[in-house]
Amino acid sequence: MLPTDHITLDTLTLSWLPSQMEAAMLRLDKLDPEISGNKWFKLKYNLEAAKEQGKKHILTFGGAYSNHIAATAAACQLAGLTCTGVIRGERPPVYGHTLQQAMDKGMLLEFISREDYRNSRQQYNAAPDTYVIPEGGHNAAGARGCEEILSLFPTHHFTHVLCATGTGTTLAGLINSAAPHQTILGIPVLKGAAYLEEEVRALLHPGKPHQWQLLHDFHGGGYAKVKPELIDFINTFYQETGIPTDIIYTGKLIKAFHELIHQGYFPDKSKILLIHTGGLQGNLSLPPGVLTL
Known part of the structure; x- marks a missing residue:
């Protein structure tokens, strides 16, 4: 909190x-x-739900410059949860500030094509211990x-x-x-x-x-x-x-x-x-x- x-x-x-x-x-x-502005409000009840459900890992989505990705990484570190960010597009040769910040906070990064990204947000086979937060925290909890x-x-x-x-x-x-x-x-x-x-x-x-x-x-x-x-x-x-x-x-x-x-x-x-x-x-x-x- x-x-x-x-x-x-x-x-x-x-x-x-x-x-x-x-x-x-x-x-x-x-x-x-780091968990700036509206990002915390969108993450707050998602992270609470993850803990209530006994989930240990957070999976979420965003672009290479996504504020949501950076904020989720910082919020998960604060909450004691591990996390993965599914990033839209190919892995860049050099990470920008957002991706580097997310990695520094312990987020694992997974890069997929834009087409696969569009599909993956609709149907992603997450592990049983994983709680999925949509891109930008766009759900009822957010x-x-x-x-x-x-x-x-x-x-x-x-x-x-x-x-x-x-x-x-x-x-x-x-x-x-x-x-x-x-x-x-x-x-x-x-x-x-x-x-x-x-x-x-x-x-x-x-x-x-x-x-x-x-x-x-x-x-x-x-x-x-x-x-x-x-x-x-x-x-x-x-x-x-x-x-x-x-x-x-x-x-x-x-x-x-x-x-x-x-x-x-x-x-x-x-x-x-x-x-x-x-x-x-x-x-x-x-x-x-x-x-x-």
Whole structure:
């Protein structure tokens, strides 16, 4: 169990935020340097279930730059469990920061082709002592953990909650735990991610009214696509607020928020909560000096 007392709720003072609106950021990135942000919430009940079932080993899936892979390795070491990461794609000649970090935490790495990876996530013959966590922690246990995010601070006064979306697990948890008057907005970081609608719906509590939407126009070219304007925006946001964001998730979230403000998307007097989902280790894939964080 990780303590959550490092997490803060920071008021955002932004030059481009209309004076009749309020915005704040829930800093999940402050939770832990390795099991960062929403990753812990998605892993928490999965690891608990593994121990309850007497499982000794965790098997999970991800790409070579997956925050989930790095976080799972660190969380398993903390929990006293061994783990294997099934990595999408061929074994690279030199491991990047994410894979090296996972190995340093004791994770075994298994590399498979992209085609086999697509199939293996659906049907993987795990050993009897192994607990399988889907890619990104996308299951009911993962969503259950994310339902706790909005209870870290008093958040009922916010009218809108925005979150970057990869697998939809965190978004589903936010929707499940939101107050009836709140609108939850997901910003997919993947191009052509219409399938996320069903992925999110599959994790929602039945019979509860939900106000939520996925806004698909802010992926910036696709997953892990980093354009110069995104780098400039992340640097400018840091200079203005002192808050570091990442190039994969929260950087795109804040840029989407800026564009939505410019479009007049939010009604006057809106109170907007932005979820910082961590993942700052993803910035290490950039050459030194590109980001001024």
